[in-house]
Amino acid sequence: MDAPRSPDTDSHVTLLPCPQCDLVLSVTDPAPGEWVRCPRCRHPLARHTLHDQTSPALAVTALILLAVALTFPYIRFEKNGVGDQMGLLDAATQLAAFHHPALAVVVFATIVVLPACFLTALLWVHASLRRPAGPLPGTAALVRALPRWQPWMMADVFAIAALVSLIKIVGMAEVSLKPGFWAFTGFALALLITVQRLHPLALWAAPPRVPAGARPGLTAAAQSLVGCEQCGQLQALDGHRHCVRCGGRLHRRHPGSLQRTWALLVAATLCCFPAHLYPIMVTTSLGHTQPATIISGVLQFLQHGDWPIALIIFTASVLVPFGKIMALAWLCLAARRDAPLDMTAQMRLYRITEWVGRWSMIDVFVVAIVVALVRLGNLLSIDPGPGGLAFAAVVVLTMLAAFSFDPRLIWDRQPAPDPDAQPRDDNELDPLPRHS
Numbered sequence: 001m002d003a004p005r006s007p008d009t010d011s012h013v014t015l016l017p018c019p020q021c022d023l024v025l026s027v028t029d030p031a032p033g034e035w036v037r038c039p040r041c042r043h044p045l046a047r048h049t050l051h052d053q054t055s056p057a058l059a060v061t062a063l064i065l066l067a068v069a070l071t072f073p074y075i076r077f078e079k080n081g082v083g084d085q086m087g088l089l090d091a092a093t094q095l096a097a098f099h100h101p102a103l104a105v106v107v108f109a110t111i112v113v114l115p116a117c118f119l120t121a122l123l124w125v126h127a128s129l130r131r132p133a134g135p136l137p138g139t140a141a142l143v144r145a146l147p148r149w150q151p152w153m154m155a156d157v158f159a160i161a162a163l164v165s166l167i168k169i170v171g172m173a174e175v176s177l178k179p180g181f182w183a184f185t186g187f188a189l190a191l192l193i194t195v196q197r198l199h200p201l202a203l204w205a206a207p208p209r210v211p212a213g214a215r216p217g218l219t220a221a222a223q224s225l226v227g228c229e230q231c232g233q234l235q236a237l238d239g240h241r242h243c244v245r246c247g248g249r250l251h252r253r254h255p256g257s258l259q260r261t262w263a264l265l266v267a268a269t270l271c272c273f274p275a276h277l278y279p280i281m282v283t284t285s286l287g288h289t290q291p292a293t294i295i296s297g298v299l300q301f302l303q304h305g306d307w308p309i310a311l312i313i314f315t316a317s318v319l320v321p322f323g324k325i326m327a328l329a330w331l332c333l334a335a336r337r338d339a340p341l342d343m344t345a346q347m348r349l350y351r352i353t354e355w356v357g358r359w360s361m362i363d364v365f366v367v368a369i370v371v372a373l374v375r376l377g378n379l380l381s382i383d384p385g386p387g388g389l390a391f392a393a394v395v396v397l398t399m400l401a402a403f404s405f406d407p408r409l410i411w412d413r414q415p416a417p418d419p420d421a422q423p424r425d426d427n428e429l430d431p432l433p434r435h436s
């Protein structure tokens, strides 16, 4: 197994299999700031390997801001002279106090634990790469894990949810933002930029070995080869189950991809019923109790004239989950069709589905924030309802469904690419003829 490499290795030409359409491409190191994209499916494949001091600096900044955000109060809430304030941790602990430990774990893990682990792992990897004595233990496993943690870190979604919560409660009482709020917003931004800069393929030893007889312009499967999803190494799948370069598990296609995706979609569809039928929060004001479902929450925003927020919540909580389930079901059906398809449209649908899912967590985070904040006893308090957990389950299940779907399965049924149509210079991005 090779060690991860220092990011300032010389440029080279190599063969990389596209992880989304399986086409093998001859790739030259791109110019600074440029991505090399697969000409068939437009997936970003390789990036200029940065002499990267910025990512570790951003990671340290983000960790400091997270520590500040956890130490100081987040938002203060006051009504009729009675006030209370919440810290970031209260968003999780109050849910646990109201017998929603699973939801508390989801909130705490996605906004604090995973981002902190990701940033620490990234610092470990960068320290390891610069170590003259060779990489530190566990570096290879961490480089393989970093891209998998990425979609589950939701600090940016939480920051937007905090804004939605403010608009929701600003009419009820006086609200003031505390240092923890600004620190967390800075943390979410620094984390977002750090994640955008991450290019895991660039962290592995260069250049990848080219297996005998491998050629660009054909799919890896057509050459009885497999591309490692973690490090991009092209290799024959003759008996060994682990990548010769990074030690990651090798699969020609995700095992049981379609069955697993269907099962997760059915589970998500079933969870949609309790998610929309049960209240996600219950407001008590002067002894009067009013439960609110996701839809009635949207209608409340509309009644108050906050239609942009109503639109955000409706899109994130209703359109996106249902649209995602239908889009993934369609892609699973398309992967079984032999007829030529408009592959640009299929891949666009797949990528939107993959990208958009985590934003549905907005409503869950809004519940976590208002439940922690609005605690003025009989005067005014908001408790979590059973719909919140079911809705979080819908979001997690649809995200898992999107990750278990292997987009190469749709391409496998399409006519094979013409090997002579591979562009001379991949960086110019001349697309191969598309089948429509």
Ligand SMILES: [Zn+2]
Binding pocket: 018, 019, 020, 021, 022, 023, 038, 039, 040, 041, 042, 043
């Ligand atoms: Zn591709």
Ligand SMILES: [Zn+2]
Binding pocket: 228, 229, 230, 231, 232, 233, 243, 244, 245, 246, 247, 248
């Ligand atoms: Zn590998």
